[in-house]
Structure formats: C-alpha cells, structure tokens
C-alpha cells in the first residue's frame with residue numbers, strides 16, 4: 001500500500017522490498033519470519049542491550065534503519081533529545097500496559113528519534129538469531145498532543161477543498177508520543193507473542209485467521225476483513241493507498257466504520273494495525289481515561305460524532321485485552 005506523493009512512495013517501495021509486513025503511510029512495522037521466533041514462553045538469549053533498563057535503550061538510530069532510508073533517497077537526521085523530551089519518552093514507557101514492559105525488556109534493542117523522517121514511526125526487526133526490534137519515531141511529533149497528531153493524520157484521508165467541513169479526532173491532551181509508542185510497542189508484542197497470524201520468509205501464512213482469537217471471524221487475510229466487514233469505500237481510503245476523499249464522503253465513511261469492530265480507519269487496514277490500534281485506543285480510553293472520539297464539523301458545528309469504544313461490535317473484543325494487563 002503506497003501513498004500517492006512521490007517521495008514517500010520511494011521509501012515504501014524500499015520498505016516493502018526489505019520485507020516489511022505492513023507499510024502504510026504512518027507506521028511501517030517489519031515482522032520476522034515465524035521460524036526465527038521462539039515460542040511464547042521461550043526467552044531470547046540475553047545480549048548486552050537487553051540488560052539495560054528501557055530508558056537507557058533510547059539512543060541513536062541503527063545503521064540498518066538509516067541505510068534503508070538512504071537506499072530510498074531519504075536522509076532523515078538523528079534527533080538529539082532534550083532533557084524535557086527524555087522525560088516525555090520515559091513517561092510514555094512508564095504508561096505502557098503491564099504486558100508491554102517485560103516483552104520490550106526482552107525484545108527491544110533501541111528506541112530512537114529522527115528529524116525529517118517521512119512517516120511517523122518504524123518498527124523494524126534486527127538481524128539476530130532471536131527476535132529483537134528497533135523502534136524509530138519522527139521527532140516532530142514530540143511537541144504534539146494525541147489530539148493534534150491524530151487529527152492531522154486523519155485529515156490526510158480527505159481533500160481539503162471545502163473549508164466549511166472538518167474532521168477531527170478528540171483524544172485528549174496527553175502526548176502524541178504516548179499514543180505512537182504504544183501503537184509501535186504493540187507491534188513488537190504482537191510479533192513476539194504471535195497474536196496475529198505469522199508468515200514464513202517466503203510469504204506463506206503459517207496460521208489461519210481463525211486460529212487467533214483477535215482475528216477469528218473478523219479477518220479473512222492480512223489486509224482483507226471478513227466479508228461482512230468489507231466495504232468498498234473503506235477499502236479505498238488513503239491509508240490503503242487511495243486518493244483523499246471529498247469531504248462529503250466523510251460521514252458515509254465513518255458510518256461504515258461504525259458497522260465494523262475496528263476502532264479507527266487506520267485499524268481497518270490490516271490485522272496488525274487493527275491490533276495495534278485496538279490496544280492503543282483501549283488503553284487510552286479505559287486505563288488512561290482519555291477521550292477517543294471521531295468528529296465531523298460543518299462551520300464549527302458538530303454534525304457527526306462517534307466513540308468507537310462505545311460500539312457493541314468494538315466492545316465485544318474488549319475481553320481479549322485482559323492478557324495485556326495480567
């Protein structure tokens with residue numbers, strides 16, 4: 001799935017060639033082949049980086065990740081965190097669900113920030129005999145709130161030709177980093193614990209969607225929902241590589257989203273994004289007590305509002321969040 005602007009298209013092409021299992025516009029996460037993953041109970045062999053507290057793994061971006069950007073003709077620059085930004089990162093790590101911290105402790109090699117990065121974040125696999133990951137995040141999100149960043153991202157789905165209409169996501173005033181780090185860290189947890197179906201190096205699916213509680217009955221394939229949750233308009237959104245939609249399509253589009261178990265448009269693009277978005281929105285609303293509301297306004301007046309976590313279809317999956325807090 002490629003965005004339409006030329007430069008990002010290059011990097012997505014490089015990421016796809018590099019074996020990234022999802023490469024949508026805002027987040028690209030690379031998944032190791034299942035044969036290189038241990039069982040859920042297996043512990044990776046300890047390496048020097050794995051003995052450090054998570055806050056001490058905040059550092060420079062790996063050469064492999066920088067090389068991938070260079071190969072795509074991009075030159076994002078390492079971002080030196082200020083003391084205040086380091087506190088923000090430490091707070092975001094501390095706010096993660098209880099399952100995330102031990103998984104990151106045994107599987108996260110580095111967390112780093114780049115200036116002039118074309119996408120929001122990248123979760124990539126480290127070549128190693130056991131699964132390790134690097135998370136790289138665009139430094140420009142550090143001053144943003146979750147509401148600001150999510151709204152900015154959501155508006156890329158629509159053509160800004162009619163200024164009377166506006167789409168927004170109300171997600172509170174916590175840092176955008178709290179949201180983005182939780183989303184990316186959930187990709188690590190997913191890959192380490194096989195929460196969504198795994199693929200072989202040759203691209204062959206090793207598990208059926210029905211074998212995983214989170215995807216059973218909801219997904220048919222990696223990016224294809226079960227027929228009853230499939231709608232033409234949702235399948236052509238910008239997050240899936242489609243063009244920005246006219247604003248007049250916003251209300252019908254969100255009305256279709258209301259008929260699915262997905263918490264966001266982004267979560268409807270594939271099963272890994274579905275899990276990352278679901279865990280993130282669940283944690284934001286149910287644990288951090290933040291709002292998460294999709295809103296359409298016309299001339300400043302709200303004409304449509306939707307809180308996914310109050311939808312019966314979405315709530316039905318809540319019981320699967322228990323494992324993240326055991």
Ligand SMILES: [Zn+2]
Nearest residue numbers: 027029273276
């Ligand atoms: Zn993602």
